[in-house]
Amino acid sequence: MLNFPRPSVTIDCVVFGYDGQSLSLLLLNRKEEPFKDMWTLPGGFLFMEETPEESARRVLKTKTGLAGMYLEQLFTFGGINRDPRGRVLSIAYYALVDPKKFELIAGTAANGVQWFDINKLPKTGFDHKEVIRAAIARLKGKVTYQPVGFELLEKKFTLTELQFLYECILQRNIDKRNFRKRMLESKVIRATGEKRMGLKNHAPELYEFDEGEYKRLLKEGFQFRI
């Protein structure tokens, strides 16, 4: 029964990062054919003894040095000619990362790893343009209903920083007072009592994501909305 011809299965990861200025995305420059010297999503073949999610984490760890981030399955791409080497399916994941937490390490199979501003992406190999488009759409939808944005920031952040991140993701301006009101009313963030020092002006309060409270509220059937 299992001697059907089998496709190859790979994992591709769309890694979003945020440096405080703009939303960006991690791409690898390929050292080998196909698409040698082109930029592609970090990815690799699924091993037989790992689940797709485990595989995604391994791939990210070995090819980029990133670990321990938020990760979610995006979609499985199965176009017949999406890989010139043959029939290759790709289970795509997307990940959210605070770039400052990690040191980027290009694995041996790449010329380099680099963050790209999401609005200034280079040409990419395979069907990765489509994968990236799907990931961005998913992230926009997700961020509105679930507090995933915090994954992209340091543990403690100011409300202005959080708002600017949301503006980068959603690509629109958000009213400051409404944003702060909603965030604080939602109870998923908590003031730390500390202030961000070293800025030019008025030192702003630092907040942190209250994961315990968020999980408690979820059980009560509460709905997060930016």
Add this chain to the structure above:
Amino acid sequence: MLNFPRPSVTIDCVVFGYDGQSLSLLLLNRKEEPFKDMWTLPGGFLFMEETPEESARRVLKTKTGLAGMYLEQLFTFGGINRDPRGRVLSIAYYALVDPKKFELIAGTAANGVQWFDINKLPKTGFDHKEVIRAAIARLKGKVTYQPVGFELLEKKFTLTELQFLYECILQRNIDKRNFRKRMLESKVIRATGEKRMGLKNHAPELYEFDEGEYKRLLKEGFQFRI
């Protein structure tokens, strides 16, 4: 590069149907091991010359006789021991069908095909319980924001029928006046001027889904909500 060991890849389909009474789900009784004589989702191996969606349509056609329905990718299940025969990934799809439009035909590899009320499902083989749970959750979410419910009804339907369908999917009562108001205001359905005849009482107006108008509204950035 492609001589990595390859997993088998299958497609499984969660087919929702609606007979006017309750939401139900199509299961096959397996003629062969593993899970011989147990109920499972219609599924099969992905062929090398077809995309996953094409595969899902072929599987449904050959194993159940259904064709031409709404179909959407759900999730890729990749647990290491989810299939006793070896490493088998499954790309799951879910489908919406009006059972009255089709004749069920059990393919040669099954003892039978049968609709099961979604609240009275039998024990299922593989990890299909989990797949079904995911599909129901997705359908509930989907139906609230996109007018997919119409796929489950005949072309022309009364508002009472439509409302009852939504109540079946969402598993809650809906206020009749609010429901009708919202549906009509949304413009995605249009009165036909005909009435449903042959009922016991008051002959109700028949409506139909206005797909052209729906697509037009989508472009304007409109949002459907039940």
Add this chain to the structure above:
DNA sequence: TTACTTCGTGTTGTAATAACACTAACTAAA
């Protein structure tokens, strides 16, 4: 003619959302 069933319809209170501008705190430069 009467009893019964389903269809079809509006209003109102409540909650969520969106729009909007100034003062206080602090820094840097004159």
Add this chain to the structure above:
DNA sequence: TTTAGTTAGTGTTATTACAACACGAAGTAA
């Protein structure tokens, strides 16, 4: 030390969306 410049932080109000709610009209069957 005064002044100019920048960012932080805060409430109110109008609008819109949502939820709750009951009865008369149309038709059928006895």
